[in-house]
Amino acid sequence: MKKTLILTTALTGFAFAASAQEVTVMSWGGAYTKSQVEAYHKPFMAETGITVNSVDADNPATPIKAQVEAGNVTVDVADVEYSDAIRLCDEGLLEEIDHSMLPDAPDGTSPQDDFIEGALTDCAVANIVWSTVFAYNTENVTSAPDSIDDFFNLVDYPGKRGMRKSAKANLEMALMADGVPAAEVYDLLETDEGVDRAFAKLDTIKDEIVWWEAGAQPPQLLADGEVVMSTAYNGRIFNAAIGEGQPFEIVWDGQIMDFDLFVVPRGAPNKEEALQFIAFSTDTQRLADQASWISYGPARKSSGALVGKFMDGETDMAPHMPTAEANLENALVNNFEFWADRDTELSERFNAWLAQ
Amino acid sequence: MADVSLTSPISAPTGAALTTADGKPLKAALASAQARAKRRAFFLVLPLLLFVLITFIVPIGQMLHRSVHNNSFTEHRDFGTNERTPIMTNLGAWFDENPAGTEPDEAAYAALVADLRGLRELRAQGQVGTRINYDVSGTRSLFTKSARRAERLEPPFKEALLDVDEDWADPELWRAMRDASSPYTLNFYLAAVDLTRDETGAVVQVNENRRVYVTLFIRTLLLSALITGLCFLLGFPVAHLLATLPLRYSNLLMILVLLPFWTSLLVRTTSWIVLLQSQGVVNDTMVALGIIGDDGRVQMIYNQIGTIIAMTHILLPFMVLPLYSVMRPIDPSYVRAARSLGASSWTAFRRVYLPQTVPGIGAGSLLVFILAVGYYITPALVGGSSGQLISNLIAFHMQDSLNWSLAAALASLLLGGVLILYWLYDRLVGIDNLKLG
Numbered sequence: 191m192k193k194t195l196i197l198t199t200a201l202t203g204f205a206f207a208a209s210a211q212e213v214t215v216m217s218w219g220g221a222y223t224k225s226q227v228e229a230y231h232k233p234f235m236a237e238t239g240i241t242v243n244s245v246d247a248d249n250p251a252t253p254i255k256a257q258v259e260a261g262n263v264t265v266d267v268a269d270v271e272y273s274d275a276i277r278l279c280d281e282g283l284l285e286e287i288d289h290s291m292l293p294d295a296p297d298g299t300s301p302q303d304d305f306i307e308g309a310l311t312d313c314a315v316a317n318i319v320w321s322t323v324f325a326y327n328t329e330n331v332t333s334a335p336d337s338i339d340d341f342f343n344l345v346d347y348p349g350k351r352g353m354r355k356s357a358k359a360n361l362e363m364a365l366m367a368d369g370v371p372a373a374e375v376y377d378l379l380e381t382d383e384g385v386d387r388a389f390a391k392l393d394t395i396k397d398e399i400v401w402w403e404a405g406a407q408p409p410q411l412l413a414d415g416e417v418v419m420s421t422a423y424n425g426r427i428f429n430a431a432i433g434e435g436q437p438f439e440i441v442w443d444g445q446i447m448d449f450d451l452f453v454v455p456r457g458a459p460n461k462e463e464a465l466q467f468i469a470f471s472t473d474t475q476r477l478a479d480q481a482s483w484i485s486y487g488p489a490r491k492s493s494g495a496l497v498g499k500f501m502d503g504e505t506d507m508a509p510h511m512p513t514a515e516a517n518l519e520n521a522l523v524n525n526f527e528f529w530a531d532r533d534t535e536l537s538e539r540f541n542a543w544l545a546q
Numbered sequence: 547m548a549d550v551s552l553t554s555p556i557s558a559p560t561g562a563a564l565t566t567a568d569g570k571p572l573k574a575a576l577a578s579a580q581a582r583a584k585r586r587a588f589f590l591v592l593p594l595l596l597f598v599l600i601t602f603i604v605p606i607g608q609m610l611h612r613s614v615h616n617n618s619f620t621e622h623r624d625f626g627t628n629e630r631t632p633i634m635t636n637l638g639a640w641f642d643e644n645p646a647g648t649e650p651d652e653a654a655y656a657a658l659v660a661d662l663r664g665l666r667e668l669r670a671q672g673q674v675g676t677r678i679n680y681d682v683s684g685t686r687s688l689f690t691k692s693a694r695r696a697e698r699l700e701p702p703f704k705e706a707l708l709d710v711d712e713d714w715a716d717p718e719l720w721r722a723m724r725d726a727s728s729p730y731t732l733n734f735y736l737a738a739v740d741l742t743r744d745e746t747g748a749v750v751q752v753n754e755n756r757r758v759y760v761t762l763f764i765r766t767l768l769l770s771a772l773i774t775g776l777c778f779l780l781g782f783p784v785a786h787l788l789a790t791l792p793l794r795y796s797n798l799l800m801i802l803v804l805l806p807f808w809t810s811l812l813v814r815t816t817s818w819i820v821l822l823q824s825q826g827v828v829n830d831t832m833v834a835l836g837i838i839g840d841d842g843r844v845q846m847i848y849n850q851i852g853t854i855i856a857m858t859h860i861l862l863p864f865m866v867l868p869l870y871s872v873m874r875p876i877d878p879s880y881v882r883a884a885r886s887l888g889a890s891s892w893t894a895f896r897r898v899y900l901p902q903t904v905p906g907i908g909a910g911s912l913l914v915f916i917l918a919v920g921y922y923i924t925p926a927l928v929g930g931s932s933g934q935l936i937s938n939l940i941a942f943h944m945q946d947s948l949n950w951s952l953a954a955a956l957a958s959l960l961l962g963g964v965l966i967l968y969w970l971y972d973r974l975v976g977i978d979n980l981k982l983g
Contacts, residue, residue, distance in 0.1 A: 252946050258625045259948060280690060281672035282625060350824070389755075400848050401931060415825040456625040531687030534679055534947060541942065542758040544931045 212241040213463040216253065217269040218450075219246035220406030221429035225483030226269070230471035233479075237470070240463050248404045251278060254455045258283045263457045266464035269317070272308075272449045273358070273529030279313035280530065285454040286312050291465060293473045295492035304474070309489040314451035315472050318480065319487035321512035321521075322359040322446045325427040326419040327412045328437040338444030338520070341419055342367040342395055352411045352420025355401035357540035358529055359421065359446050362522055364391035366444045372522040379528065385536070389543055401544075412438055424512055428485035432505050442517035448524040449489065485510035606961070613734055613954035618677040619726035622670040633670055636660045638727045646747065650720055655703040658714075662696035665689070680949055681722035681733055681742065683756065688713055717745035734955035739763075759939065759956065766936040767963070769854065770918035776858045777865040777914045778907065785869035785906070790878070800870075807863040815924050818856040822847040822928075848930030856924050861917055865910035872906030908975050916964055936960060 215231070217223045223246055231242040245265065247253050251274035257263045270278070278284050289310050292301035302310065309316035324341050328334070331347060340347055341363070353360055365375050365384065368391045378384030392399075400417050402408055408422035409430035424440060431438040452472065454464045470476065477488035478496035485507060488497065497507050508514060512521075564572035622633045636657035644654075665671040675689030692710050699706040707714045721743065725731055736742060736749060740757040744750050751757070784803070788796045806814060821827045824843040832838045846852060876899065884894035922937040929938070936956060943953035971977065 255948055256945060261625070261628070277672065280669060282669035285626075396931075399931075414823060416823050531690050534676060534686050535684050537947060538683060539756060541939065542756045545758045545762055545934060545939075546755075 211239060211463065212243060213266045213460050213467050214243040214245060214264060215267045215269070215467065216245045216247055216250040216265045218248075218250065218405050218423075220404070221426055221433070221484055222405060222423070222486075225425070225480050225486075226471075228483050229476055229480035230467070233476070234467055234470050238466065240466070242467065249274075254278065254453075255281075255283055258456050261457070263455050263459065265455055266458040266460045267467055268453050268455060269450050270314070270453055271358075272316075272451060272524060272526035273533060275311060275314035275449075275451045275453055276526050276530040277533065278453065279311065283456050284313035285456055285458065285461060287315060287454065287465065287468070289315075291469050293469060295474050295490065297492065299492060301490075304490050304492050306489055306491060309449060309451075311451070314453045315468055316449040316451045316489035317472055317477060318450050318489060319447060319512055320450055321424045321448070321517075322354075322363075322421055323424045323427070323440050323442060323512075324363075324419055324421045324444070325408070325412065325438050325440045327415065328439055330412075330415055330418050334439065335419065335441055336443065337441070338363055338367045340441070341421075341444075342391060344395060344398060347418065349418030350398050350400050350416065351395055352400050352402050352408050352417040352422070354421055355403050355544075357536040358533065359524075360392060360540075361385070361388040361536065362446055362524075363421065363444055364388040366520070366522065367391060372444075372520055375522055376525040376528050379532075385539070389539070392543070409436065409438070412436070424510075425484040425486045428510050432500055432502065432510075442512075443520045444522070445512060445517065445520075446522045446524050447512050448526075450486075481507055481511075485512075487511045487513045609954045610958055612951055613958045614732060614951075615729050616677065616680075616726075616731065616734070616951040617729035618673045619723070620729055622665075622668050622673065624668075631668060633664060633668065634661045634674065634723075634727065635664075637723065641724050641727050646721075646724060650704075652702055652704050654720075655707055655714075656701070659696055659699050659703045659707065662689070662693045666693045666696055676949075677726055678719070678722050680737065680952065681725065682716070682719050683753075685713065685719060685722075688719075721745050721747055734951045735959070737952055738955040738959055759936070762934065762936045762939055763959070763963075766919060766960075769850070769857075769935065770915050770921075773854060773857050773861060773918045774865075774911050774915045776854070777862050778911060780858070781862055781865035781869055781910065782903075782907075785866050785873055788866070788870050789873035789876070803863055803866050806859070811860060811923060812927075814860055815856055815927050818852065818859070818928060819847055822852060822855065847928050848933070850929070850933040852928035852930065853925045853933030853935070856928050857918060857921060860924060861914045864913045864917060868909040868913065869903065869906040872903050872909075876902050904975065908971065912968070912971060915967070919960065919964060 215226070217226055223244060227242075227244055231244060234240065235242055249271075250265075250268040251270040254265060254268045254270070255278060257265060275284075279286075289301055292310075292315065294300055295304040305316065306319070324335075324338070326335055330349065333346070335341065335343075335347055341351065361379060362375050365378060365388050366372060368387060370378055379388065400411060400420075402411060402420070405423045405426050408417075408420040409426050411417045411420055412422075412427075413430070413436055419441075424445070427438050427440050430436040431440075452468045454461060454468070458464050472489070474490055474492045475496065477490050478493040480486070481488055481493070481497040482499065482501055485500075488494065497511075499505060500507055509516065511517070566572060566575045619634055620632060620638065622631045623629070624631070637654070640654050640657045662671065665674055671689045671693035672686075675686035678689065679686035688711055692707065692714070695710055699710070713719065725733060725743070733743065737752075738759055740752050740760050741749050742752045784799075788799055788803070790796075791799065819826070823829070824845060824847075826847070828846065829838075829843045833840050833843065838844065846855070880898050880902070881894050884898040885891065889897065919935075920937050921935060922941055925933050925935045926938050926941070929935070937960075940953050940956050940960075943949045943956070968977075
């Protein structure tokens, strides 16, 4: 009994000591969070002794915004999309990040030069380049789709489609499938006719769509045969296909590329540790390490050379990256300014469309 | 009252009041003794009262307040330091000086540009743009874009701003800014029933491709009524069986009712996904039995059907339990007496048995209906797009769009609707006639 008491007291003391040194990181869950835990959290904990608490959300930008506005911030670092990083920063919901605290590349290149253009903003540091693609289960289609048109073609490819329950990416894909060249998509979406046209295209498959919200859902929907094809984050499909041996194929035509960035919410309880975590995680080696856990491209140029094989030790990662030459033929780079400005309006329209 | 002694006979002609031993009038002593007892009793219920006040009355009050109050056009709060700064003051002053309907002149545009510069410094353009966007859709980008360029704008400001975006001349926008410059507004209630104001301030319906709430309110009420009906049809026989079986069997059956009741809501909902999805257990079985072909699988989940099935299952115990508690004490001899007096079994059931179960039916239906009206998790998971209820949109505005005022207005309408139904129930059936268990 006495022993237990001593043990409990010791543990409590330890917990108190530890609580002063911790950082809570919010990410997207599933295979993506796992890649970050392996590549960032574990080495960070080993090196600094700071405990990293990992929490997940369907889209971390949403809880962050609610937490800051309600004055009850529990998250120190969040992983968000580009347009959200800009928008949240514009609204004063994020701490500004001094880029000089980021480490240089091993060859001495400054972080400003080492990160891909646009990867550093006032409030955010990018870690990966990812992409929204569509994928199919080879066991459920008679012929293989190979272009974004096929996703909207119910005649030749009958069956359910999975799509993310948001306006973002869906509108762009609809326009590209409607024959709009990638370069003109955002110009067209700026106009009411363009938005109408995108919704009209979505209308053609609306009855067949199964909506997903968390990034881990599309591989599940495809594996269950619940949908024939689904839009998805490319890394999730890669991990299900290569990591778990699922018969999934990615169609890169019409892919939409985006950054994921680390941000610190305004009023984060452990701001110092948060910045320390970001600096550690976005150094050259760490970013390269992450790419061996999931097929997302590192945001530093110097990491490129260090990216090798998948954790299975045999799959070469390079061709699976969104940025691989072959995958870029008809690719769209997400226009963060467009979405930072228009997300609210288009989400509203999207919800009304959904309920009609 | 043992310490009360009479100092004068009751029948004293002088009419002197009765007093206690220490000379206080008896009436006052009694009153103070009772007041003490009442105070003690009050202290006993005080914790509950405080609890109800803090967790129920205050939040509902806040919700009602928020549904008519939004100051994001007039005040900026720094989320780090909690410092509050008034914003859009120049334009606010212009609105005060000029009555509604005044064509915005150069002075108005100059005030606007000055305010936009202020917004840029505070990083408040997003908040202001979002606020105006609630009223006039498509204007958020106007503010963020213009604030970004405000520093470089030169007089004449009217031309300069129209050069940035000609939407600045939109009279509807100016009407919305005037409305928003006072923090109290009923516009959120208008928005909650798909109405808006045009440039003259008259109430009109919103553009067809943005109408969503009325449809959802109606759908929510209809689906809730349907689910209540289904729960009644399924629950009544079960409750009757439970009530009439010998206790040892009925206890066993009762566990079957309670077991799902105790199981996590999420588990039950996701179990329905496993059962009902197109590659799921039910479809597979039907295909195996040859009832449907492999390509004719029925879509039973991610739509309204999924919502109805899953919610009926989840809410069923709330119908069965009150029914059971009412049916159990009903003496079977009543029905036997009716039968022996010549009633058919249907008449005996309708005229004798059913009326005695009304308190249970009322309680069960009211419980199920009110729970269904506010249901959120199940439709979110299995509802797809056609099975969404109004609560899902409230959640959307709480969590995603963060338009808390609109969420509050929608929730207040829902609360009002339920209260009206409660009142109707009271008028039709009588609230005393309600037995929850």
